[in-house]
Amino acid sequence: xxxxxxSRKRKKLLWPLAAIIIGALVAANxxxxxxxxxSLGVAAWFADLALVLIFLASPMTERLGILVSGLFFGVPxxxxxxxxxxxxxxxxxxxxxxxxxxxxxxxxxxxxxARLAYFFTWMGTRKIERRARSFDVKSLLRLFTATVALAAxxxxxxxxxxxxxxxxxxxxxxxxxxxxxxxxxxASHDFLAAMMGFSAPALMRSPFLSTSVGExxxxxxxxxxxxxxxxxxxxxxxxxxxxxxxxxxxxxxSGVGHALLAYMAMLRWKISLICGAFFVVQxxxxxxxxxxxxxxxxxxxxxxxxxxxLAITSPLFVEPVIEFITPSLDAxxxxxxxxxxxxxxxxxxxxxxxxxxxxxCPGFKSTDLTLEPTTTAPSAIARLPPSFNFGEASRRDE
Numbered sequence: 001x002x003x004x005x006x007s008r009k010r011k012k013l014l015w016p017l018a019a020i021i022i023g024a025l026v027a028a029n030x031x032x033x034x035x036x037x038x039s040l041g042v043a044a045w046f047a048d049l050a051l052v053l054i055f056l057a058s059p060m061t062e063r064l065g066i067l068v069s070g071l072f073f074g075v076p077x078x079x080x081x082x083x084x085x086x087x088x089x090x091x092x093x094x095x096x097x098x099x100x101x102x103x104x105x106x107x108x109x110x111x112x113x114a115r116l117a118y119f120f121t122w123m124g125t126r127k128i129e130r131r132a133r134s135f136d137v138k139s140l141l142r143l144f145t146a147t148v149a150l151a152a153x154x155x156x157x158x159x160x161x162x163x164x165x166x167x168x169x170x171x172x173x174x175x176x177x178x179x180x181x182x183x184x185x186x187a188s189h190d191f192l193a194a195m196m197g198f199s200a201p202a203l204m205r206s207p208f209l210s211t212s213v214g215e216x217x218x219x220x221x222x223x224x225x226x227x228x229x230x231x232x233x234x235x236x237x238x239x240x241x242x243x244x245x246x247x248x249x250x251x252x253x254s255g256v257g258h259a260l261l262a263y264m265a266m267l268r269w270k271i272s273l274i275c276g277a278f279f280v281v282q283x284x285x286x287x288x289x290x291x292x293x294x295x296x297x298x299x300x301x302x303x304x305x306x307x308x309x310l311a312i313t314s315p316l317f318v319e320p321v322i323e324f325i326t327p328s329l330d331a332x333x334x335x336x337x338x339x340x341x342x343x344x345x346x347x348x349x350x351x352x353x354x355x356x357x358x359x360x361c362p363g364f365k366s367t368d369l370t371l372e373p374t375t376t377a378p379s380a381i382a383r384l385p386p387s388f389n390f391g392e393a394s395r396r397d398e
Contacts, residue, residue, distance in 0.1 A: 012104045013233065015063050019070025019097065026074030027264065035080040041089050045096075048072040052096040057112050062103055069097040077264050084328040087265035088345065095352070098228050105232060117360040120353065122227035126201035128361045133197035136190060143187035146180050147343055153177035154335040157322055174318035175311065179208045181342055182221065188343075189350040200357040203349070211302035212294050213285045213309055224353075230254065247283045255279035262320055271320050278316035285309045 048069055055065030076090040102119035118124055156173035160166045185204040193200055203224050210216035218226050230250045238246035259276030263269060289295075289309070294302050329338055 015066045015104065016070075016097070016101045016233075019066045019101075020073070022067060022070040023073025026071060027077040029074075036075075036078050038079055038081045038085050038089075041075055041079045041081075041085075044072060044075045045089065045092055048075075048093065048096045049099075052100045056100060056103065056115060059108075062100070062115075065100040066097070066104075069093075069100045072096070082327045082331065083265040084325050087261060087324060090261055090264055092349075098224075102228060113360050116356070119228070120200075120357045120360050122201050122224055123232060125227050128198060128200045128357050130198050131194075134194045136194035139187045139190040139194065143184060143191060143343075146183035146187055147339060150177055150180035150184060150342060151335050151339040153180055154329060154338055157326075158329050158335065162322075170322065171315050171318045174322045175314050178318065178321060181346065182207045184343060185346045185350065188346045189354070192347070192350055192354055196354060196358060198358065200354060203353065208307070209303065210306045211297075211299055212289050213282065213306055214289065216306060216310065217282065217286075225254075244283075244287070247286065251279045251282045262324065265324060266320075271323055274316055275320035278313055281313050281316070285313070 051068050052065040055061040055068065073093050076086045076093060079086045079089065099119050102123060103115040105123060106115050106118040121128060153173045153176040157170060157177065160170045160173065162170060182204045183206055186202060186206045189202040201223065203222060205220040205223060207216055207220040210220050230253065234250045234253050235246045238249050255276035258279055259272045262272035262275040266272065289305065294305055332338065
């Protein structure tokens, strides 16, 4: 890559950075602190998405859509509601922002539909393929089991004390709660995709089955964030300066993002910084498992290592998550309403992405999009050593 290409790539990154700064300035503005209801916040999300799609229709206005999506990042901070609602709406505000930003890395010749497809195929790194429609009983049973596990974890968190001997039990229940929701997201995606008759990239891929910490973060947990944000924006540009540097940069950026998200939801810096610290220590686990050559271990042993390694550091993340959802759990006398809400949220988010993938990808194959890899994703990543794609290759891919 010549100096001119590197300069253009850096200039592109200024747009999402400027959008994030705009959102932060709106959220931190001490002169204007309205208290808005949740319904208005949801309406703002739809308005944000509509404006982004309108601006994305023309190459002349698509970068304006990035700035507009950044402006809407401040909306959840003003919600007059529980921390859980603020946090989830903030996560959803990232969808229009990512849709607006992804075309920066798409080929300049791509049309409107192809630029959208570039986002919905995780920057062209995943395929969308047609298959026979079916009623996936196996996925439905997995969804039911995960939902029951989540409800049981909710009940345990509500009953168990947050001090003394019961604290490890509380953290274990919180871990089950998080992995249970991730499995709900996985199973609901598979079930809905089967009903719609195609295979598509998912946000979660059963994280509890990971055989390494690297696989957990790159192939199973929030795969879209890995492919759309951390690899192209942090890992790939820094990998040439050193793999370890790029690895730490990815997780430091993730830690900062999660700390800010936690603060905007709960307005408490101490617990928010603890949440961010969980991500900062993950590279140490990945480097340790590389030295131990965990990827060559038997599958059962590798999964045991992964769960144990994550469990050691999990209180840094689990406790903030529990405090994040506790006001919502305490607002009801049972766990049915929170469980139903979690199930509905998983289904709605998966439906959003599946409908987008169905609508934007002609022929249901990413190869039909005529998108050539760009220097930031995925070709630059493909040229990196496969063992250091800020994680390990999974056994399934070997």
